[in-house]
Amino acid sequence: MAKLTYRDAVSAALAQEMARDERVVLIGEDIRSGGVFKTTRTLFDTFGPDRVWDTPISEEAIIGAAMGAAMAGLRPVAEIMFADFYATCWDLVANEVAKARYMTGGQISLPLVIRGANGGGLGFGAQHSQSLENWAMCVPGLKIVAPSCAADMAGLLAAAIRDDDPVLVFEHKALLGTSEELGEVEHLVPMGSARTVRVGRDVTLVALAVTVGMCVQAADELAAAGIDVEVLDLRTLVPLDARALLESVRRTGRAVIVEENPGQLGWGAGIAAIIAEEAFDDLVAPLVRVSGGNIPLPVARELEQEARPSPQRVVAAVQDVMAARGRRPVAPSLS
Amino acid sequence: MSQSQDTLATDIATDLQLFEQMQFLRLFADKVDTLYRQGVTRGPAHLGQGQEAIAVGAASVLRRDDWSIATYRGHAHALSRGAPAAAVLKELLGRVGGICAGKGGSMHITSVEHGYVGSYAIVGAHLPVACGLAWASRIQRSERVTLCFFGDGAVNIGAFHEALNLAAVWALPVVFICENNGYMEYTPIADVIPVRRPAADRAPAYGLEPIAIDGNDVTAVRAAVGTAVDRARAGAGPSLVEAVTYRFGGHSCADPGDYRSPSEVTAAKARDPLLLTRTALVSAGVSDSELDAVRARLEADVQALATEALAAPVHDPVTAWSDMWSDGSASWRN
Numbered sequence: 001m002a003k004l005t006y007r008d009a010v011s012a013a014l015a016q017e018m019a020r021d022e023r024v025v026l027i028g029e030d031i032r033s034g035g036v037f038k039t040t041r042t043l044f045d046t047f048g049p050d051r052v053w054d055t056p057i058s059e060e061a062i063i064g065a066a067m068g069a070a071m072a073g074l075r076p077v078a079e080i081m082f083a084d085f086y087a088t089c090w091d092l093v094a095n096e097v098a099k100a101r102y103m104t105g106g107q108i109s110l111p112l113v114i115r116g117a118n119g120g121g122l123g124f125g126a127q128h129s130q131s132l133e134n135w136a137m138c139v140p141g142l143k144i145v146a147p148s149c150a151a152d153m154a155g156l157l158a159a160a161i162r163d164d165d166p167v168l169v170f171e172h173k174a175l176l177g178t179s180e181e182l183g184e185v186e187h188l189v190p191m192g193s194a195r196t197v198r199v200g201r202d203v204t205l206v207a208l209a210v211t212v213g214m215c216v217q218a219a220d221e222l223a224a225a226g227i228d229v230e231v232l233d234l235r236t237l238v239p240l241d242a243r244a245l246l247e248s249v250r251r252t253g254r255a256v257i258v259e260e261n262p263g264q265l266g267w268g269a270g271i272a273a274i275i276a277e278e279a280f281d282d283l284v285a286p287l288v289r290v291s292g293g294n295i296p297l298p299v300a301r302e303l304e305q306e307a308r309p310s311p312q313r314v315v316a317a318v319q320d321v322m323a324a325r326g327r328r329p330v331a332p333s334l335s
Numbered sequence: 336m337s338q339s340q341d342t343l344a345t346d347i348a349t350d351l352q353l354f355e356q357m358q359f360l361r362l363f364a365d366k367v368d369t370l371y372r373q374g375v376t377r378g379p380a381h382l383g384q385g386q387e388a389i390a391v392g393a394a395s396v397l398r399r400d401d402w403s404i405a406t407y408r409g410h411a412h413a414l415s416r417g418a419p420a421a422a423v424l425k426e427l428l429g430r431v432g433g434i435c436a437g438k439g440g441s442m443h444i445t446s447v448e449h450g451y452v453g454s455y456a457i458v459g460a461h462l463p464v465a466c467g468l469a470w471a472s473r474i475q476r477s478e479r480v481t482l483c484f485f486g487d488g489a490v491n492i493g494a495f496h497e498a499l500n501l502a503a504v505w506a507l508p509v510v511f512i513c514e515n516n517g518y519m520e521y522t523p524i525a526d527v528i529p530v531r532r533p534a535a536d537r538a539p540a541y542g543l544e545p546i547a548i549d550g551n552d553v554t555a556v557r558a559a560v561g562t563a564v565d566r567a568r569a570g571a572g573p574s575l576v577e578a579v580t581y582r583f584g585g586h587s588c589a590d591p592g593d594y595r596s597p598s599e600v601t602a603a604k605a606r607d608p609l610l611l612t613r614t615a616l617v618s619a620g621v622s623d624s625e626l627d628a629v630r631a632r633l634e635a636d637v638q639a640l641a642t643e644a645l646a647a648p649v650h651d652p653v654t655a656w657s658d659m660w661s662d663g664s665a666s667w668r669n
Binding site: 025050053055056058059060061062063064065066067068069070071072073074076091092095096100101102103104105106107108109111140141163164165192238239240241242243274 | 453493669
């Protein structure tokens with residue numbers, strides 16, 4: 001079986017969908033030469049200039065062009081090099097792309113994907129490290145995909161391209177080099193379906209993208225201490241598999257939500273609200289969130305680590321939940 | 336001879352048709368203004384009395400399958416592509432049968448079926464979208480051309496620059512038409528640009544010819560836009576046309592526009608596009624009474640539209656949950 005990296009899973013899914021449907025076209029900065037993260041390697045050689053378009057540094061033009069082309073019958077996949085750059089084109093994403101179908105009474109369909117490198121851990125600093133799924137989660141009309149492994153990267157990106165609604169795909173920079181063996185099958189994972197990464201009895205860890213691995217590592221440690229941990233990878237925030245989330249939490253009676261973004265209004269807050277509103281009576285301990293710090297991400301290794309979730313913080317949080325103590329402050333900046 | 340040059344062959348019948356369309360737009364806008372003041376429209380309304388020659392002249396050189404896209408001041412652009420006026424008016428009133436099902440209102444009038452892919456209300460945001468429509472034409476090897484209308488105020492927003500640059504670099508079949516009515520909302524455009532002509536003087540920065548025309552002269556609009564459309568269709572890339580005009584009313588119905596002197600407005604009204612076309616028709620031998628009859632007929636039409644729209648039922652609240660996702664659902668979770 002072939003081993004595929006998360007990075008190559010991106011290009012594999014793009015190649016698969018471009019071969020399958022000639023309406024799929026790519027647009028972004030430096031993508032003909034493979035992109036700064038090498039996620040679009042070989043696609044220009046394979047599919048040529050009509051299918052792979054390099055743009056100026058113009059994020060509004062990129063998103064607007066993808067939107068217009070989608071209106072005209074293509075299925076564009078736009079790359080925003082770093083998710084942080086969404087801030088330069090958020091009008092197009094949040095005001096135009098997200099709302100066009102609704103505000104025209106359904107006259108406009110936008111089958112488009114916007115993908116880009118997301119998240120921290122590599123010392124890229126405050127403007128190139130943010131984990132921004134939660135920005136999109138505030139805007140009805142956007143679907144949100146954040147894969148944690150190569151198989152999901154390939155399968156969910158393919159599903160996003162086939163979807164008739166706008167989808168934002170967040171590719172985690174720290175996962176690009178991870179790999180797994182994939183069969184020679186079509187890559188396709190339906191959106192809106194969470195994945196139980198590890199079955200457990202005592203507590204549900206709710207994770208996404210890079211925090212899935214942190215939770216698995218924590219679960220291994222906790223198993224040695226006799227705590228049986230379930231890890232649920234949400235995979236997509238919109239559509240959200242709330243059914244799987246609630247089923248797991250009702251069964252274990254405990255939940256720790258592990259998110260990379262700042263806790264002050266991360267996606268974990270929305271998940272916590274759903275659990276509190278719909279599974280409160282099944283909880284045997286207070287909810288706990290493990291979140292990124294409410295500070296811009298610093299660069300030096302020790303400082304960045306301080307501001308991000310980690311397996312150790314997840315272990316501590318689970319111990320708190322098992323002791324039904326609620327959350328204990330880890331550092332002033334995180335509280 | 337291309338189709339648009341062909342349709343440029345001016346004759347009295349064509350001019351009469353253009354006059355009639357402009358007259359209808361004027362009466363329609365006046366009626367919307369009245370309905371706004373009666374409190375029966377929903378939300379703000381941005382009208383374009385005085386600017387009708389641009390919408391009508393430009394639409395007249397298009398093929399049926401060409402795209403056009405415009406701003407929150409978009410009623411004229413929708414109607415001149417053939418959007419049904421009854422459905423537009425019902426949308427403005429928030430009634431069943433509205434062209435956007437009550438979801439868009441005055442600022443988002445859209446009729447995809449007629450090639451009018453929308454009115455966008457964030458200044459400048461739709462210029463990059465126009466690039467995308469035109470980019471698709473290139474990829475699809477289609478002759479379809481995109482017209483993109485925007486106000487003079489849009490030239491100072493980043494999306495304008497990003498779109499013009501991309502369109503020029505990629506030689507996209509798009510015609511950008513700046514409706515320069517002299518004011519960005521309440522502020523004279525001259526106060527906020529370092530050049531004399533907001534669009535034309537910036538064209539050279541994108542390798543484009545500076546084109547400025549009298550936007551109140553429907554024949555001049557047809558000629559300039561027709562040439563630009565022909566160029567785009569032939570693969571010669573984008574154009575930027577500045578059509579100079581004047582907005583008789585305020586920025587929106589809520590704005591009396593009293594930051595302008597009465598003498599300025601009076602002088603502008605002497606160059607009313609309807610008046611110019613009417614004068615040309617009369618000197619070509621059409622009688623005043625014939626033109627008055629056209630107006631009387633259209634007045635009755637507009638009154639009938641208003642009566643029909645006011646009689647339409649209000650929306651069932653449950654329809655707020657439709658038109659959200661492509662599968663018909665409104666749910667983001669299971």
